Amino acid sequence: MAAAAKSNSDNLTLDKVREALIRQEDTIVFRLIQRANFPVNSPTYDEKFASFSGSLLQFVVKETEALQSKVGRYENPEEQPFSPENLPPSLVQPQANPPVLHPAAASININEKIWDFYFNQLLPLFAVPGDDGNYASTASSDLDCLQAISRRIHYGYYVAEVKFKDAPQDYEPAIRTQDREGLMKLLTFEAVEEMVKKRVEKKAAVFGQDVCLVDNGNGKYKVDPSVVSQLYGEWIMPLTKLVQVEYLLRRLD
Numbered sequence: 001m002a003a004a005a006k007s008n009s010d011n012l013t014l015d016k017v018r019e020a021l022i023r024q025e026d027t028i029v030f031r032l033i034q035r036a037n038f039p040v041n042s043p044t045y046d047e048k049f050a051s052f053s054g055s056l057l058q059f060v061v062k063e064t065e066a067l068q069s070k071v072g073r074y075e076n077p078e079e080q081p082f083s084p085e086n087l088p089p090s091l092v093q094p095q096a097n098p099p100v101l102h103p104a105a106a107s108i109n110i111n112e113k114i115w116d117f118y119f120n121q122l123l124p125l126f127a128v129p130g131d132d133g134n135y136a137s138t139a140s141s142d143l144d145c146l147q148a149i150s151r152r153i154h155y156g157y158y159v160a161e162v163k164f165k166d167a168p169q170d171y172e173p174a175i176r177t178q179d180r181e182g183l184m185k186l187l188t189f190e191a192v193e194e195m196v197k198k199r200v201e202k203k204a205a206v207f208g209q210d211v212c213l214v215d216n217g218n219g220k221y222k223v224d225p226s227v228v229s230q231l232y233g234e235w236i237m238p239l240t241k242l243v244q245v246e247y248l249l250r251r252l253d
């Protein structure tokens with residue numbers, strides 16, 4: 001949870017936000033490993049489900065998000081739905097904490113981009129071709145992956161907020177001129193990005209090996225560690241930065 005980032009905006013530090021991102025890496029790696037238990041299972045996506053207007057996957061996403069919305073999931077700014085149309089309202093009493101983020105965060109949802117790269121580019125890199133008939137498990141496992149990745153990317157709101165608060169004099173001129181490129185330069189730390197890619201590759205190797213009592217496993221990984229590094233380098237970090245830029249552009253509204 002975003003406990004560190006949420007209690008009070010004065011408690012928000014870049015170190016704490018980065019710690020939260022590091023913990024989320026574990027979740028993402030484990031969820032990919034879980035999804036890799038099943039082959040691609042294309043009928044989950046390609047066939048219309050019963051009398052529903054879309055696929056089994058779309059049905060699972062819509063129904064799961066409706067339930068989660070009722071129990072307050074989307075009251076957290078970093079939780080953004082994939083199927084936002086006609087979501088039922090939360091039945092949970094809103095928390096009285098003072099808001100940490102600028103209200104603009106609520107208008108930034110880039111889940112369409114996440115959905116697109118996940119199914120069209122990432123999934124074929126780590127799920128083997130084939131069909132074992134486990135479509136329901138496949139769909140919920142996909143949603144688990146999508147939600148973990150989406151939360152990590154939309155956590156960019158907090159990263160941007162803390163960077164802005166730490167150096168408003170640097171960010172304000174670029175925000176006033178709506179200078180996307182300038183903002184992107186200000187918030188990018190290439191050395192941090194290189195460390196993130198190396199660390200997630202190592203996590204995928206450590207978490208995804210077969211554990212045996214007699215030796216150190218067979219050297220095979222459940223998800224190729226270089227795919228996890230690619231996931232971060234090509235999609236997760238660029239999209240986290242996109243969320244940061246979108247948030248900052250509206251930060252003075």
Ligand SMILES: C=C(O[C@@H]1C=C(C(=O)O)C=C[C@H]1O)C(=O)O
Nearest residue numbers: 159187188189192193196237240
């Ligand atoms: C998230 C941050 O902002 C940028 C994005 C990063 C990421 O998504 O991991 C890493 C470094 C920065 O270029 C950060 O500074 O920690």
